[in-house]
Amino acid sequence: MDNHHPFKSPQFERQQFRARLFFGTSLMVLLVSILLGRYYYLQVIKYEKFMTRSESNRVLVEPIAPTRGLIYDRNGVLLAQNRISFSLSVVIERADDLGLLLEEISSLITLSDKEKSQFYKQLNRRRRPFESVLLKMDLSEEEQAILAVNQYHLQGSLVTAKLLREYPFGQNFAHALGYVGRINDHEIDTLDPVLYTGTLVLGKTGLEKKYENDLLGRVGYQTVEVNNRGRMMRLLQRESPIDGKDLHLYLDYRLQRQAYRLLEGEKGAIVVIEIDTGGVLAMASAPSFNPNEFVSGISHKSYSELTHSSELPLFDRALRGQYPPGSTVKPVYGLAALDEGVINENYRISDPGYFKLPNSEHKYRDWKKGGHGNNIHLHDAIVQSCDTFFYNLTNLMSIDTFDRYGSAFGFGQKTGIDMPLERKGIMPSRSWKQEARSMRWYTGDTVNVSIGQGYTLTTPIQLAVMTAGIASRGEMRTPQLVQNQQNILPVKRKIEISENHWNYVHQSMEDVVHGAKGTARGISKGLNYKIAGKTGTVQVIKIKQEEKYDAGATAKRNRDHALFVAFAPRENPKIAVAIVIENAGSGSSQAAPVARKIMDAYMNFYPEALGGL
Known part of the structure; x- marks a missing residue:
C-alpha cells in the first residue's frame, strides 16, 4: 500500500518554516532595537535630565529659618524675645492616607477650622518634595506628649522645635512694638518666596512691621541625602542663616x-x-x-471681642x-x-x-x-x-x-x-x-x-x-x-x-x-x-x-x-x-x-x- 499523502509538500513546509523564522527573527530584532534605542535615549540623550531628577529625589535642599532680631529698651531690657515652641507639620509624601491621618490627629488634639483651612491652602501651593506643611503652631506640653505617645501610627506627622516671638511686658508695649502673626493667604502671594522660605510669621503692626526687613534676617539652607521614604541619611552641605538685626530703642x-x-x-x-x-x-x-x-x-x-469692643x-x-x-x-x-x-x-x-x-x-x-x-x-x-x-x-x-x-x-x-x-x-x-x-x-x-x-x-x-x-x-x-x-x-x-x-x-x-x-x-x-x-x-x-x-x-x-x-x-x-x-x-x-x-x-x-x- 502506498502511504504517500498526495497533499503533503516538504518544500512548502520548508518555505513556511523559513518565513516564520524570518518573521520571528525580524520581530525579535525590532523589539531589541526598540529596547536598545529607548535605552540609548534614556541613558545618553536624556541622561542629564533624569540624572537631575534622580538627584532631586535623593538630595533635598531644606531651608533653615533665621532667628528674628530682638528688641531692647534704652537700658538693655528685653522687650521682644524668642522662645522655643513646638509645631506640628505633615510631610505629605510620608503619609499613606492624608485624610485618615488628619482624622487620627483630630481625635487626639484639637484642630480648629482655621488651622485646617490654612493647612489645605498651603497644601495646594507649589512646594518641594518632602517639604513639611504646617498644621498647628505652639503645641502645649500635653499636646506634645499625646503626639509623642501616638507617633507610631501617625506616619507622616512631624513635631519640630521653632523659635516663636514673645513679649514679656504684654500690653505695656503692644502698640509701640506691634506684634508678629502667621503669614496669611494675601501676604504669602506678595512676599518674596526666597526671603520667607521656612519662616512662618512676619510683623503685622508697630515696630515689628516697620522694621520687618531688618528683624527678619536671611534664610539659610542645608543639602541632605534622603532615602525613598524621605528620611535624612546624611548632611551634604550647609549654609547657615543670617540672624535678624537687634533693635535698640529710646523707650524706657x-x-x-x-x-x-x-x-x-x-x-x-x-x-x-x-x-x-x-x-x-x-x-x-x-x-x-x-x-x-x-x-x-x-x-x-x-x-x-477686640475688634467689636467699644x-x-x-x-x-x-x-x-x-x-x-x-x-x-x-x-x-x-x-x-x-x-x-x-x-x-x-x-x-x-x-x-x-x-x-x-x-x-x-x-x-x-x-x-x-x-x-x-x-x-x-x-x-x-x-x-x-x-x-x-x-x-x-x-x-x-x-x-x-x-x-x-x-x-x-x-x-x-x-x-x-x-x-x-x-x-x-x-x-x-x-x-x-x-x-x-x-x-x-x-x-x-x-x-x-x-x-x-x-x-x-x-x-x-x-x-x-x-x-x-x-x-x-x-x-x-x-x-x-x-x-x-x-x-x-x-x-x-x-x-x-x-x-x-x-x-x-x-x-x-x-x-x-x-x-x-x-x-x-x-x-x-x-x-x-x-x-x-x-x-x-x-x-x-x-x-x-x-x-x-x-x-x-x-x-x-x-x-x-x-x-x-x-x-x-x-x-x-x-x-x-x-x-x-x-x-x-x-x-x-x-x-x-x-x-x-x-x-x-x-x-x-x-x-x-x-x-
Whole structure:
C-alpha cells in the first residue's frame, strides 16, 4: 500500500518554516532595537535630565529659618524675645492616607477650622518634595506628649522645635512694638518666596512691621541625602542663616509701664519725648491688648471681642487718635502774635466773658463765666487760659498766619516717626476747607481755630513734638523710637523767633503750674524742679449759647477731653510730655496730675536731669 499523502509538500513546509523564522527573527530584532534605542535615549540623550531628577529625589535642599532680631529698651531690657515652641507639620509624601491621618490627629488634639483651612491652602501651593506643611503652631506640653505617645501610627506627622516671638511686658508695649502673626493667604502671594522660605510669621503692626526687613534676617539652607521614604541619611552641605538685626530703642520700659498704670481704666494716650535727642521715651495708648495672643494665631472669638469692643483696644491713640488740641495751642499762637508784631508784651484787653465779631451778635464764650476782668495781657491769657484774648487775635491775624505757625510746629502733617499708619491731623486753612468741604473760609472759623477748636485736629505725638519744639526754642526734630548710630536726631527745621519772645512764653507756661492763678497750679506742691505747661479742656459735643455744660448730667462718652502738655525742668528742658485722656473732664484736674507723676518718675530715674537746679 502506498502511504504517500498526495497533499503533503516538504518544500512548502520548508518555505513556511523559513518565513516564520524570518518573521520571528525580524520581530525579535525590532523589539531589541526598540529596547536598545529607548535605552540609548534614556541613558545618553536624556541622561542629564533624569540624572537631575534622580538627584532631586535623593538630595533635598531644606531651608533653615533665621532667628528674628530682638528688641531692647534704652537700658538693655528685653522687650521682644524668642522662645522655643513646638509645631506640628505633615510631610505629605510620608503619609499613606492624608485624610485618615488628619482624622487620627483630630481625635487626639484639637484642630480648629482655621488651622485646617490654612493647612489645605498651603497644601495646594507649589512646594518641594518632602517639604513639611504646617498644621498647628505652639503645641502645649500635653499636646506634645499625646503626639509623642501616638507617633507610631501617625506616619507622616512631624513635631519640630521653632523659635516663636514673645513679649514679656504684654500690653505695656503692644502698640509701640506691634506684634508678629502667621503669614496669611494675601501676604504669602506678595512676599518674596526666597526671603520667607521656612519662616512662618512676619510683623503685622508697630515696630515689628516697620522694621520687618531688618528683624527678619536671611534664610539659610542645608543639602541632605534622603532615602525613598524621605528620611535624612546624611548632611551634604550647609549654609547657615543670617540672624535678624537687634533693635535698640529710646523707650524706657520703666516710664512706659508708669504711663500705662496712670491710664488704667481710661481711654487716652501719653507721649514722652527726650528733647535733646528727639527720642521717644514713652508712648502709651489705652486701653491696650495682649500681643502674645496674635503670635501663634488668635482665636475668632478673642479677635471678635477686640475688634467689636467699644473701647477700641487695637486702636493706637498716640499715633492715630485725632483730637482738637484746645488751649494747648495757645503758646504757639501767642508766639505767632508776638513774632508777627501784631501785639507786644504790654498789649491788653478787657474780658467780659465773651467775644463778638464786628457786625455780629453771636457770642463766642470764654470758659469762665463773667470773664477774667480788665487788663488781660498774653501772659495772663496763657496762665489763666483766657479764651477771649485769643478770640481777639482774630481781629489782628488772618487764618493764613495761624496756618503758617501751626504748620511750622507740625500741625496738619505727619511727624515722620518710625512707625506705620501715623495720621496727620488737620491744620485748617482756606485751601483745606475749599478742598475738603467745598466751602469758603469765614472769620468765625478763625475764631474757633484760635483756641484749638473748630476744624483743628492733632494727634498726641504731634502735641509732644510741638511741646518739644517750644522747649528747645524752635528746634523741630523728627521723633524716633529706634536709636540711630549718632543717638541724636538731626533738627528737621528751625523756627526763628526772638529769644525775648521765647523767654516770655516759657515764663508764662511756667506760671501755668507755679503761678498763683495758673490753671495747673494744683500740681506744683512739693516740686523741687520747675514745670512749664499748658492745660486744655476740649468740648466733645456742641453746647447751645443759652445752655450750660453739666458734666454730671452728660453721658461719659460726651464729656470733655482732658489735655495737658509740658516740659521740664524749665531752666534746662530734658523731656516734653503730652497727655490726652478722653472724656475725663478738666485738663487741669485730670491730665496735669498725670503729667506730674510721669515727670517725677523721669527725674527719679534720671536724677542727672536735676543737676545744677
